[in-house]
Amino acid sequence: xxxxxxxxxxxxxxxxxxxxxxxxxxxxxxxxxxxxxxxxxxxxxxxxxxxxxxxxxxxxxxxxxxxxxxxxxxxxxxxxxxxxxxxxxxxxxxxxxxxxxxxxxxxxxxxxxxxxxxxxxxxxxxxxxxxxxxxxxxxxxxxxxxxxxxxxxxxxxxxxxxxxxxxxxxxxxxxxxxxxxxxxxxxxxxxxxxxxxxxxxxxxxxxxxxxxxxxxxxxxxxxxxxxxxxxxxxxxxxxxxxxxxxxxxxxxxxxxxxxxxxxxxxxxxxxxxxxxxxxxxxxxxxxxxxxxxxxxxxxxxxxxxxxxxxxxxxxxxxxxxxxxxxxxxxxxxxxxxxxxxxxxxxxxxxxxxxxxxxxxxxxxxxxxxxxxxxxxxxxxxxxxxxxxxxxxxxxxxxxxxxxxxxxxxxxxxxxxxxxxxxxxxxxxxxxxxx
Amino acid sequence: xxxxxxxxxxxxxxxxxxxxxxxxxxxxxxxxxxxxxxxxxxxxxxxxxxxxxxxxxxxxxxxxxxxxxxxxxxxxxxxxxxxxxxxxxxxxxxxxxxxxxxxxxxxxxxxxxxxxxxxxxxxxxxxxxxxxxxxxxxxxxxxxxxxxxxxxxxxxxxxxxxxxxxxxxxxxxxxxxxxxxxxxxxxxxxxxxxxxxxxxxxxxxxxxxxxxxxxxxxxxxxxxxxxxxxxxxxxxxxxxxxxxxxxxxxxxxxxxxxxxxxxxxxxxxxxxxxxxxxxxxxxxxxxxxxxxxxxxxxxxxxxxxxxxxxxxxxxxxxxxxxxxxxxxxxxxxxxxxxxxxxxxxxxxxxxxxxxxxxxxxxxxxxxxxxxxxxxxxxxxxxxxxxxxxxxxxxxxxxxxxxxxxxxxxxxxxxxxxxxxxxxxxxxxxxxxxx
Numbered sequence: 001x002x003x004x005x006x007x008x009x010x011x012x013x014x015x016x017x018x019x020x021x022x023x024x025x026x027x028x029x030x031x032x033x034x035x036x037x038x039x040x041x042x043x044x045x046x047x048x049x050x051x052x053x054x055x056x057x058x059x060x061x062x063x064x065x066x067x068x069x070x071x072x073x074x075x076x077x078x079x080x081x082x083x084x085x086x087x088x089x090x091x092x093x094x095x096x097x098x099x100x101x102x103x104x105x106x107x108x109x110x111x112x113x114x115x116x117x118x119x120x121x122x123x124x125x126x127x128x129x130x131x132x133x134x135x136x137x138x139x140x141x142x143x144x145x146x147x148x149x150x151x152x153x154x155x156x157x158x159x160x161x162x163x164x165x166x167x168x169x170x171x172x173x174x175x176x177x178x179x180x181x182x183x184x185x186x187x188x189x190x191x192x193x194x195x196x197x198x199x200x201x202x203x204x205x206x207x208x209x210x211x212x213x214x215x216x217x218x219x220x221x222x223x224x225x226x227x228x229x230x231x232x233x234x235x236x237x238x239x240x241x242x243x244x245x246x247x248x249x250x251x252x253x254x255x256x257x258x259x260x261x262x263x264x265x266x267x268x269x270x271x272x273x274x275x276x277x278x279x280x281x282x283x284x285x286x287x288x289x290x291x292x293x294x295x296x297x298x299x300x301x302x303x304x305x306x307x308x309x310x311x312x313x314x315x316x317x318x319x320x321x322x323x324x325x326x327x328x329x330x331x332x333x334x335x336x337x338x339x340x341x342x343x344x345x346x347x348x349x350x351x352x353x354x355x356x357x358x359x360x361x362x363x364x365x366x367x368x369x370x371x372x373x374x375x376x377x378x379x380x381x382x383x384x385x386x387x388x389x390x391x392x393x394x395x396x397x398x399x400x401x402x403x404x405x406x407x408x409x410x411x412x413x414x415x416x417x418x419x420x421x422x423x424x425x426x427x428x429x430x431x432x433x434x
Numbered sequence: 435x436x437x438x439x440x441x442x443x444x445x446x447x448x449x450x451x452x453x454x455x456x457x458x459x460x461x462x463x464x465x466x467x468x469x470x471x472x473x474x475x476x477x478x479x480x481x482x483x484x485x486x487x488x489x490x491x492x493x494x495x496x497x498x499x500x501x502x503x504x505x506x507x508x509x510x511x512x513x514x515x516x517x518x519x520x521x522x523x524x525x526x527x528x529x530x531x532x533x534x535x536x537x538x539x540x541x542x543x544x545x546x547x548x549x550x551x552x553x554x555x556x557x558x559x560x561x562x563x564x565x566x567x568x569x570x571x572x573x574x575x576x577x578x579x580x581x582x583x584x585x586x587x588x589x590x591x592x593x594x595x596x597x598x599x600x601x602x603x604x605x606x607x608x609x610x611x612x613x614x615x616x617x618x619x620x621x622x623x624x625x626x627x628x629x630x631x632x633x634x635x636x637x638x639x640x641x642x643x644x645x646x647x648x649x650x651x652x653x654x655x656x657x658x659x660x661x662x663x664x665x666x667x668x669x670x671x672x673x674x675x676x677x678x679x680x681x682x683x684x685x686x687x688x689x690x691x692x693x694x695x696x697x698x699x700x701x702x703x704x705x706x707x708x709x710x711x712x713x714x715x716x717x718x719x720x721x722x723x724x725x726x727x728x729x730x731x732x733x734x735x736x737x738x739x740x741x742x743x744x745x746x747x748x749x750x751x752x753x754x755x756x757x758x759x760x761x762x763x764x765x766x767x768x769x770x771x772x773x774x775x776x777x778x779x780x781x782x783x784x785x786x787x788x789x790x791x792x793x794x795x796x797x798x799x800x801x802x803x804x805x806x807x808x809x810x811x812x813x814x815x816x817x818x819x820x821x822x823x824x825x826x827x828x829x830x831x832x833x834x835x836x837x838x839x840x841x842x843x844x845x846x847x848x849x850x851x852x853x854x855x856x857x858x859x860x861x862x863x864x865x866x867x868x
Contacts, residue, residue, distance in 0.1 A: 084848050087841035094838070098551060101541055109535075116785070117532060117799050122778050124812050138849050171848055207811040226667065229812030233660065251860050257853040293852040340827065344556050351550070351829035356857035359830060362842040365551050366826035377641040378558050378663030380824040390814040392800035393774065395785035396793055404528070407521035408796040414518050414605055415572050418727040419691040423790035426685050 002306030041194035052191040098365030102384035115400035123153035128196035130211035133162035139175035146179030152387035162188025193220035235372040236265035240326035245274035253284035260298035267305040325376040436740030475628035486625040532799030536818035549834035557587035562630035564645035567596035573609035580613030586821035596622025627654035669806040670699035674760035679708035687718035694735035695728040701739040759810040
C-alpha cells in the first residue's frame, strides 16, 4: 500500500514535506574506481579500453573491432521484425518533426548609434551518445538523443553501446541508423566516457556527451564535465497524475505502473480531488500488479515510493504539483488544457485522458530525456538547444564608440581595471583628433 | 617575452598543441573544507553562516543584519559619484535592451492526426547571484547576471556579496538596485552558496545560483549542483585578437593587456598574417607594461601565457581560432565581418578596430559571462535562457491515439516494458469498442 495523504489532515504539511525530500536512490560510491579508469584510458588509450571491456563485458576486442563494421550493423539490423522497424521509423519521423521546430534563430540589429549587435548559433562539432547495455538498452533513447543532435547540425555523431558477452541489440543499431549515426563502438562504462572525452588512437574525442548510464557512467560524466559538455545526470524516473473522478481507474493505474516498472526507485504519485476515486485507483494498481511481467520491480516502487494525495480542488493540486516539479505530469480532467497552462514546473505535460505518458516515451514527438528529482524547477528536457551554442556579436562604429565609450572607461576605472579603460581611451583619443 | 610562433615552422603543430593544453590554473583542493561548511550550514543554519562570516570576513552579523537594510543600501548608494551613476545606468539600459531580445517563444501546433504538440517556457522562480568581495567585486558582473534573470521573469532575486571587514562596495549595491534586486546578504564563500542552496531560518533557498567566485565558491557550486541549478564554473579569462598589419599596434597591445590584467592566469593571444606587425605589438605591450597600474598581474600573465602566432593568411587564422575556441575574439581586419561569419567556436566576437573587448565587458549589450578554457566548443555565455526552462506539451485526440498508439505499444513490448504498452492498449481497446 502506497502513502495515502489528504490535504485536509492536520499533519499533511509534514507528510508532504517528507514525500518531497524522500531519498530514493543510494548510489554506490564508485568515484575512486572511475578516476582510476579515466586515468588509465588517458594514458594507455585503446589498450586500456580493450582490457577494461574484456574485464567488465567479457568481450575480446581489437582496435579494428572496437566499432561495428557496416556489414555487422547490416546483419544485426536485418534481424529486426518488420513491425518494430515500421514503429521505430514512425517514432523517428515524429521526433524529428517536433525537434525541427526547436532550431533557434540568429539575430542581428542596429543599436541607437549605428553599432551592430546580435548573436549567431552554431552546432557542437562532435557529440558522443552513451547507450547502456543489457536490460536498459532502449532504442527509443537512441532516437531521443541522436535526433536533436542531428537536427542541430552536429557533424560527427558516434555511439558507445556496450555488448556484454557479445550480445548486441539490433533495434538499438537500427535506431542509430535511422538517426544518421554510422559509428557505434561496442564499449561501455567509465572507459567509454573517458574514450569519448579524451580520445584514444582509434576513437576521436568529442565535444559533448549525452545519454543515460549506471553509477559508473554517471560518475565518469561528472568527472569529464568541463573538458566536454554533458547533458543532465538523471535520477530515477517519476510521474505525477492529476485526475478527477471522471477517469477510468484502470487507465490511471497502468499509467502509474508504467513509471513504477522502470526501476524500484521510480516514483508514481496520483493527486485527485475525490478520495473514493483514489482508492479505486489503488485497487486497480493492485489488480494489475498480480499479472504484470515486471511486478518484482513495479511492486516495490509503488509500495515504497508511490502516493495518492487527496486535495480539496484542482487549484490545490496545481500548487502541490509545482512543489513536486514532476518529470512527467499527466493531467486528466475536463479542463485539463487550462490547468496545464497554469503549471509552472514540470518536465513534460501529457494532457487529457487519451495521452498516456508512454506516448511521450516513444512516439509523441517531444523528448523523453527530462529533468528528474525536482530539477524541473531550473532545467529542461533534452533538445536541439543542447547541441548548439551561441556566439554573441558586437561591432561598434566610431560614432557608437564616441557615444558609449566614455561610460565604459568610467566603469573600468571604477573597477580598478586600467588597461580596460585604456583600450577605449586610445581609440577615443584618435577619434577626437580627427 | 611571450611565445612567438609561426605556422610555417616545422615544429608549429607541436607548439600549438602545447599552447592549447597549457594548464594555467592550479586550484587548491578545498573540497573537504567546503563539504564541511555545507554540512554545517545545513544543520545549523543562520548560526553557522554567522560564525563562518565572523571567521572568514571578520564581520559580526546577527540574523537581523545578514541583509543590508533599505536605509543602509540607500546610504551606500548615495556615495556613488554622479559620473559612475550615469555610466552604470547606461550600461544597465543597454544590457537590458540586448537581453530583452533573448526571451524564447512558446510554440503550439497540430500534428497530422489533430493531436496538439508544443512547449512552454517558464521562469525559474528564485535565483541567487554571488558577487565576490574585495578586489574582484565588479558591479558590471551584477548587471550581467541580474538583468538576464530579471528579463526572464525571475520573481525572487537575491544577492550574496561578502563585505570583508565591513567594507561594502557602493557601486555593487547601486548595480543591484538598477537590476531590481532588493535583498543583498553580506555573506560570501561556501557558506553563502550553502545558504542559497539549502536555506536557513533567515535566507530562503533559491532554485538557481549564478556568478563568479574563488576556489571555495566554485567547489561549493559544484557540490550543490543538482539540488539547484548553477551557471558555468569559469576558469581564467582569455582573449584572442586576429589583426592584420593595418592596425595600430598600441590598440592591439592594450586589448591584449585588458585580459592580462585580470589575473596572472589569464591568457592573451594575437594571430596576425604579418610577422613585423606581431613584433610591433610585442614592443607596444612592453611599453604599456612599464606604466600599467596592474603590471604586477598583467606582466606575468603576458610573459607566461601570452602568444603571438604568425599565419600565412586569415583562413589559417580562422582554423586556429576554432581550435582555441576563445572566450573573447577580436577581429580587426578589413573584411572582419566576413571572417566573423565563418567562426564556429567563440564565446563573443568583437568586430572591427573600434570594438575593443572592454566595450563588451561593460556597455555593448551582450553578456560578459562567457565560456572559458575552450568550452565555447559546447557552451554559451550567460543569457535569459539560463533563467527559464521548457515544459513540453502533448495532447492526443482519440484519432491520434488510434493512429500512433499501436507503434508505441510495439516499441514498449520490444523494450520489455509491458505496463507502458498496457497504458496505450487499455485506451485503444475502449476506442475500438466504440
